[in-house]
Amino acid sequence: MQILLHLCQWIYSTHLSVAIRGSVWIFPIIETIHVLGITVLVGTISIFDLRLLGWLMKREPVSRIAAQLLPWTWGGFVVMFITGVLLTISEAEPNYYNIAFRIKLLLLLLVGLNPLIFHLTIYRRVNTWDVSDVTPIRARAAATASLLLWAGIIIAGRMIAYIH
Amino acid sequence: MLFAFCHWLATSRIGIIMRDSTWDFAIVEVVHLLALAIFGGAALLVNLRFLGLVFKAQTRSQVARELLPLTGGGVIVMFISGFLMMANGPVRYYYNPAFRLKMALFLVALLVHFFLQIKVANEKAIEEKSPVWLKFGAIVSVLLWLSIGLAGRAIGYV
Numbered sequence: 001m002q003i004l005l006h007l008c009q010w011i012y013s014t015h016l017s018v019a020i021r022g023s024v025w026i027f028p029i030i031e032t033i034h035v036l037g038i039t040v041l042v043g044t045i046s047i048f049d050l051r052l053l054g055w056l057m058k059r060e061p062v063s064r065i066a067a068q069l070l071p072w073t074w075g076g077f078v079v080m081f082i083t084g085v086l087l088t089i090s091e092a093e094p095n096y097y098n099i100a101f102r103i104k105l106l107l108l109l110l111v112g113l114n115p116l117i118f119h120l121t122i123y124r125r126v127n128t129w130d131v132s133d134v135t136p137i138r139a140r141a142a143a144t145a146s147l148l149l150w151a152g153i154i155i156a157g158r159m160i161a162y163i164h
Numbered sequence: 165m166l167f168a169f170c171h172w173l174a175t176s177r178i179g180i181i182m183r184d185s186t187w188d189f190a191i192v193e194v195v196h197l198l199a200l201a202i203f204g205g206a207a208l209l210v211n212l213r214f215l216g217l218v219f220k221a222q223t224r225s226q227v228a229r230e231l232l233p234l235t236g237g238g239v240i241v242m243f244i245s246g247f248l249m250m251a252n253g254p255v256r257y258y259y260n261p262a263f264r265l266k267m268a269l270f271l272v273a274l275l276v277h278f279f280l281q282i283k284v285a286n287e288k289a290i291e292e293k294s295p296v297w298l299k300f301g302a303i304v305s306v307l308l309w310l311s312i313g314l315a316g317r318a319i320g321y322v
Binding site for chain 1: 186190193194197198200201202203204205206208209212218219220221222226230231233234310313314317318320321
């Protein structure tokens with residue numbers, strides 16, 4: 001992964017990276033916005049997952065909950081992603097070596113695959129189980145995976161600062 | 165009295181455990197953040213429903229009721245984990261202006277938000293559009309929780 005290391009070193013030396021690192025206030029401000037973005041993103045996703053598990057809003061069709069939440073989930077995602085990229089740029093080289101950062105990226109990849117599989121498989125037939133309070137086992141499995149993966153991402157994300 | 169409490173907490177068993185262990189603090193902090201995601205998302209959606217911006221197919225009373233376990237449970241977990249983090253250095257936090265601001269805002273937000281959510285959750289009548297006071301309250305609640313988040317992050321920097 002020599003080429004990836006060189007890339008991270010180059011990013012670490014750019015003006016943007018140095019500027020974010022060099023300021024006392026810019027990093028914590030971006031970090032706070034990052035946490036707020038995660039709150040909206042993961043908060044809305046958890047409510048959808050809890051509906052799939054049949055824990056709340058059982059009388060409301062799954063597809064309608066999804067449609068209502070999606071704009072807010074995407075909004076949270078965009079904020080989380082942009083601020084996350086900026087934070088990564090500012091610490092590119094140390095992040096390359098940081099095991100918590102590596103785990104976080106891996107979990108992000110998995111949490112992206114999860115809804116992809118969900119939408120291509122069980123959610124295609126959502127009209128057959130949309131109003132049932134007990135959803136198919138595969139939908140509940142996807143919800144459980146989503147909750148666990150997002151929890152793992154938050155834990156790994158916080159650990160980046162604890163591991164040097 | 166608050167100072168005496170902080171002083172007692174600092175010398176208590178919990179205070180000493182939280183002060184001396186790096187990983188206890190990290191674990192409690194992560195629990196605080198996990199609860200934030202659940203609480204923050206649910207509290208935002210409740211207030212957005214009061215503003216008529218989400219879940220319009222459900223009554224605002226239904227939404228307030230369905231999400232009460234998440235906002236209520238979330239705030240309890242955040243309070244306990246927050247208290248444990250504070251036990252890491254109670255006297256230091258006592259003098260921290262960001263911490264004081266956060267606690268004052270938290271007290272107000274707690275009253276405003278849960279007064280509204282519980283009141284609406286208990287509404288029986290078929291409602292129409294949200295009255296102006298409820299919309300105003302929802303905006304105040306969102307802004308308060310937002311400032312609490314900002315003040316919380318500032319604790320480590322002032």
